[in-house]
Amino acid sequence: MNSIPLFWELVVHEINRISGLNFYDYACIVANFHSVIGTSKEIDPQIENRGYSPEVIAEMQKKFRAEFRGVKSLNLHFTVPLSNFQYDLFNYILFLFRNYEQGILPFPGSASEQPNQIIEIFNVIKALKAEREEVQKKQSESNVGHKDNYKR
Numbered sequence: 269m270n271s272i273p274l275f276w277e278l279v280v281h282e283i284n285r286i287s288g289l290n291f292y293d294y295a296c297i298v299a300n301f302h303s304v305i306g307t308s309k310e311i312d313p314q315i316e317n318r319g320y321s322p323e324v325i326a327e328m329q330k331k332f333r334a335e336f337r338g339v340k341s342l343n344l345h346f347t348v349p350l351s352n353f354q355y356d357l358f359n360y361i362l363f364l365f366r367n368y369e370q371g372i373l374p375f376p377g378s379a380s381e382q383p384n385q386i387i388e389i390f391n392v393i394k395a396l397k398a399e400r401e402e403v404q405k406k407q408s409e410s411n412v413g414h415k416d417n418y419k420r
Contacts, residue, residue, distance in 0.1 A: 289388040297361070297389060298341050299353035301396045304362075342395055361386075365393050 289297075320328075332349065339346045346353075355361070364374040364386070373379065374386055 289385055295344055296353040296355035297392050298344055299350040300355050300358040302339055303350045361389055365390055
């Protein structure tokens with residue numbers, strides 16, 4: 269016999285569903301981060317303002333989708349262009365995260381009183397930044413190796 273009544277199991281489930289970061293939002297945050305830092309070269313949505321016709325833009329998008337080779341990040345492998353994933357509050361989340369890095373909590377109260385979901389989102393952004401720094405470090409080390417080869 270179950271020691272927790274079904275009602276309380278449902279309450280706990282609902283709290284976890286609301287307060288936790290779901291997988292789709294996680295994927296959208298990762299994709300938006302890579303879109304912002306330019307990991308995946310996508311077609312600028314403002315290109316129509318530059319005088320390109322809708323037909324030319326459609327052809328460019330078709331070519332881009334055909335040439336897209338995917339992005340791997342934080343145990344996710346995106347096989348479709350990152351523009352397919354949108355987290356509507358991403359810019360606001362980045363604003364909150366920059367403040368959080370400076371010691372300003374996003375909501376009233378102490379660190380332990382912050383909503384679980386925002387802390388999870390900040391942890392994802394921290395992991396993305398660490399992953400990016402690691403990639404940049406490897407790239408700079410490989411570039412240094414190439415420069416040393418030319419000096420010899």
